[in-house]
Amino acid sequence: MDAATLREVTFSRPSIATPQALVGRVIGAAEFGKLLVSHRRMVRVDRRAEHVRGLQDLDTGEIFLTDERRLLESRR
Numbered sequence: 001m002d003a004a005t006l007r008e009v010t011f012s013r014p015s016i017a018t019p020q021a022l023v024g025r026v027i028g029a030a031e032f033g034k035l036l037v038s039h040r041r042m043v044r045v046d047r048r049a050e051h052v053r054g055l056q057d058l059d060t061g062e063i064f065l066t067d068e069r070r071l072l073e074s075r076r
Contacts, residue, residue, distance in 0.1 A: 024054060024063025029073070032066040 024045075027035075035042060035055050045054040045063060054065045 024056075024065045027064050027066055029066055029071045032064060032071060035064055 032053065032055070041058040042055045043058060045056045046052065046068075047054065047065075051068045052065050053068045053071055054063055056063045
């Protein structure tokens with residue numbers, strides 16, 4: 001990884017809210033999986049203590065949340 005990439009990540013990171021302060025739209029496991037592999041610019045915003053997995057769209061600021069137990073069950 002080159003220095004320009006590291007600098008970009010470091011610069012853009014503070015604009016992302018901390019997971020404790022996030023409010024988002026709850027979606028199903030299938031939709032969450034589609035967002036994971038989409039071409040949208042997403043970052044993870046999980047709330048591990050609450051067993052919630054999350055994604056935040058960097059372009060729109062939208063936050064998508066799903067229950068991690070349902071996410072894991074859908075993969076079986």
